[in-house]
Amino acid sequence: MRISELSRRSGVSVTTIKYYLREGLLPPGRQTAATQAEYDDQHLRRLRLVRALTGVRGLSVSTTREVLDALTEHTGDTHLVLGLALGAVRLSDEAAAHPPETAEVDALVKELGWAVNEAAPARATLAETLASLRSLGVPVDARTLLPYARLAERTAVLDLDQLTGLADPLEAAERALLLTVLLEPALMALRRMAQENESARRHAAE
Amino acid sequence: MRISELSRRSGVSVTTIKYYLREGLLPPGRQTAATQAEYDDQHLRRLRLVRALTGVRGLSVSTTREVLDALTEHTGDTHLVLGLALGAVRLSDEAAAHPPETAEVDALVKELGWAVNEAAPARATLAETLASLRSLGVPVDARTLLPYARLAERTAVLDLDQLTGLADPLEAAERALLLTVLLEPALMALRRMAQENESARRHAAE
DNA sequence: TAACATAGATAGTGAAGGTATCCAATGGGT
DNA sequence: ACCCATTGGATACCTTCACTATCTATGTTA
Numbered sequence: 001m002r003i004s005e006l007s008r009r010s011g012v013s014v015t016t017i018k019y020y021l022r023e024g025l026l027p028p029g030r031q032t033a034a035t036q037a038e039y040d041d042q043h044l045r046r047l048r049l050v051r052a053l054t055g056v057r058g059l060s061v062s063t064t065r066e067v068l069d070a071l072t073e074h075t076g077d078t079h080l081v082l083g084l085a086l087g088a089v090r091l092s093d094e095a096a097a098h099p100p101e102t103a104e105v106d107a108l109v110k111e112l113g114w115a116v117n118e119a120a121p122a123r124a125t126l127a128e129t130l131a132s133l134r135s136l137g138v139p140v141d142a143r144t145l146l147p148y149a150r151l152a153e154r155t156a157v158l159d160l161d162q163l164t165g166l167a168d169p170l171e172a173a174e175r176a177l178l179l180t181v182l183l184e185p186a187l188m189a190l191r192r193m194a195q196e197n198e199s200a201r202r203h204a205a206e
Numbered sequence: 207m208r209i210s211e212l213s214r215r216s217g218v219s220v221t222t223i224k225y226y227l228r229e230g231l232l233p234p235g236r237q238t239a240a241t242q243a244e245y246d247d248q249h250l251r252r253l254r255l256v257r258a259l260t261g262v263r264g265l266s267v268s269t270t271r272e273v274l275d276a277l278t279e280h281t282g283d284t285h286l287v288l289g290l291a292l293g294a295v296r297l298s299d300e301a302a303a304h305p306p307e308t309a310e311v312d313a314l315v316k317e318l319g320w321a322v323n324e325a326a327p328a329r330a331t332l333a334e335t336l337a338s339l340r341s342l343g344v345p346v347d348a349r350t351l352l353p354y355a356r357l358a359e360r361t362a363v364l365d366l367d368q369l370t371g372l373a374d375p376l377e378a379a380e381r382a383l384l385l386t387v388l389l390e391p392a393l394m395a396l397r398r399m400a401q402e403n404e405s406a407r408r409h410a411a412e
Numbered sequence: 413t414a415a416c417a418t419a420g421a422t423a424g425t426g427a428a429g430g431t432a433t434c435c436a437a438t439g440g441g442t
Numbered sequence: 443a444c445c446c447a448t449t450g451g452a453t454a455c456c457t458t459c460a461c462t463a464t465c466t467a468t469g470t471t472a
Binding site for chain 1: 318
């Protein structure tokens, strides 16, 4: 298909598609002439993926590019792709500039018995959150997070279960990415509703 | 204290503080003369809160204002503040324009037995996420979310436990907000690490 | 009273994420 | 075989956001 059909089928304007091509979010089409290129279903799929990551999750264009690069370069190894993709998705860019003290978090990870990369940005995210909460007078430490971590373990089991039975490695890697990144707003939405429910329960019980 | 001391103690530049005052993120100081105003610890606390919400969580200035307004206007009722504050934090602004079909999600909430506001934006967030995942070929439905919801229930219990024993209602409301909003990146970081661990475990087991 | 700080107003900045316009080269419909 | 809308590629422009800088009149302090 040509660019106008790609635009029509995805709902993304032609100029925006051109912008994504420039930014490397979308691989160039197969050139058929000097001013003609051919796009296929891969492009359409990729375009929808880009819109999901930027729109639903609010990833920046540059982060999206890093994530997609990890996805296409290491398609074979789902475990590796997950690590790379998630590493690229920084929750906050501040951490890179001022790497916080992660000793406390490292101890937590050790106590949990988790096999997690030493350089995982998630460690910095945790340390930063703890520091912020404490500066605002909320008494939290790594131990506070322990029961949350146990629930996260069970969430991860559910996540990984969704990936079984996918033969195509590209498909598996892509689904891993989607479930990890796109499910985040949904899980937070569930938490908020559960909080509302729990708050109402306790309120009524008094 | 005057603005320069507020700046020094918070690490936020004087010009930025003036900007926050203009934007209504910070209440004006007590005027002592035509070109002089006095700020107190409330302002310092509020300023740190603003930096935490915008910096750690990445909330926009306007969203932050809505959240803080809910916090100060309904200080007495923690349950209400939580609802309002969380309602103001839209995960994605798209939902407001194109309200998605929430029937499926509503059924899930009913099955869970949760007492949740009919108009809660979290419902739309869930519906939108499901729609996105399906458009990308991931076979999910509301039932898929059920086990996640059960884990969210237990997370919410932990959250509400952190709020017990706070006499001052403003403090309780503020802490509720902090734990809900600031803990989000931390919980997602835990989930990612847990996924990495679980992925490694299954990889090794083969 | 001289030097410096402050409040308030207005204008400017830089990054991000597009959008619009131009151009030469097609290429499907007649 | 012709013609004009479409295309790819390049460049310039636009809008929003979150600050940042500058200016002026007024205070404060040593």
